[in-house]
Amino acid sequence: MSHWPFIAFHRHGQQLLIFILRMERFFRLLGNENVVVAGAVLASTGYFAWQWWAEQRQQRLERQQREELERRMHVDFKTTWRRDELKAYDGRDPRKPILLAVKGRVYNVWRGREFYGPGQAYSIFAGTDATRLLAKELLEPESPEEAAKPLSGAQAEQLQAWIDQFDWKYTDVGTLAEPRSEQWREE
Ligand code: HEM
Secondary structure, three states: OOOHHHHHHHHOHHHHHHHHHHHHHHHHHHHHHHHHHHHHHHHHHHHHHHHHHHHHHHHHHHHHHHHHHHHHOOOOOEEEEOHHHHHHHEOOOOOOOEEEEEOOEEEEOHHHHHHHOOOOOOHHHOOOEOHHHHHHOOOOOOOHHHHHOOEOHHHHHHHHHHHHHHHHHOEEEEEEOOOOHHHOOEO
C-alpha cells in the first residue's frame, strides 16, 4: 500500500477522512479475502474429508462383499470326492464354487471363473475330471478310442505343468475317492 495516507493524516482533515475510508475499504477487502481463504480451506478440507470417507466406505463395502463371496465359495477339504459330485460345481449355480479334478486332486477354481464359468473359454473343464484334456490341451471331449490311449511323455509333462500352475494358483480341496488311474496313465 502506498504511504500517502500517512502524510495526509498529518496535513488535512479531508484527506484523513479519505485515508480512513481507504483503510476501511482495505480492511474490508482484507476481511473478505480472509473469509474467502477460510472458506476455501474449509471447503477443500471438507471435500477431501468427504472423499476419504467415501473411499473408506467403498473399500469397506468391497472388503465385506469379497469376504462374503469367499465364505460362499468355500468348500471343505475332503478325500472322498466323487466325479458325479463334481458336476454340481460346474459354475452354473452362482452360489457354488467351481471345482475341477486333475490327476486325482480336486481344485477350487472359483477365482478363475472368467476362465471356467458358463460360456467361458474353458468351461468344459468345470465340474469334471479335466486330467486328459489338460494333458492333451484339448477343448473338446476325446473320442472313446482316443480316451483309451495312454498319455505320451510330453502330455504327462504338460499335465504336470498344469498341476504346478493349479497348485500355485488355486485351493486344493481334496482328492477323488476313486481315481481311475487309466485316466492319466502314461505310455
Ligand atoms: C489359440 C490357443 C490358445 C490361446 C491363445 C490361449 C490363451 C490363453 C490365455 C491368454 C489365458 C489366460 C492366462 C492368464 O491370464 O493367466 C489362458 C488360460 C488358460 N488356457 Fe488357454 N489358450 C489357448 C488354448 C488353450 C487350450 C487348447 C487349452 C486346453 C487345455 C487351454 C487351457 C487353458 C487354461 C486351463 C487356462 C486357465 C488357467 C488358469 O486357471 O489360470 N488353452 N489361455
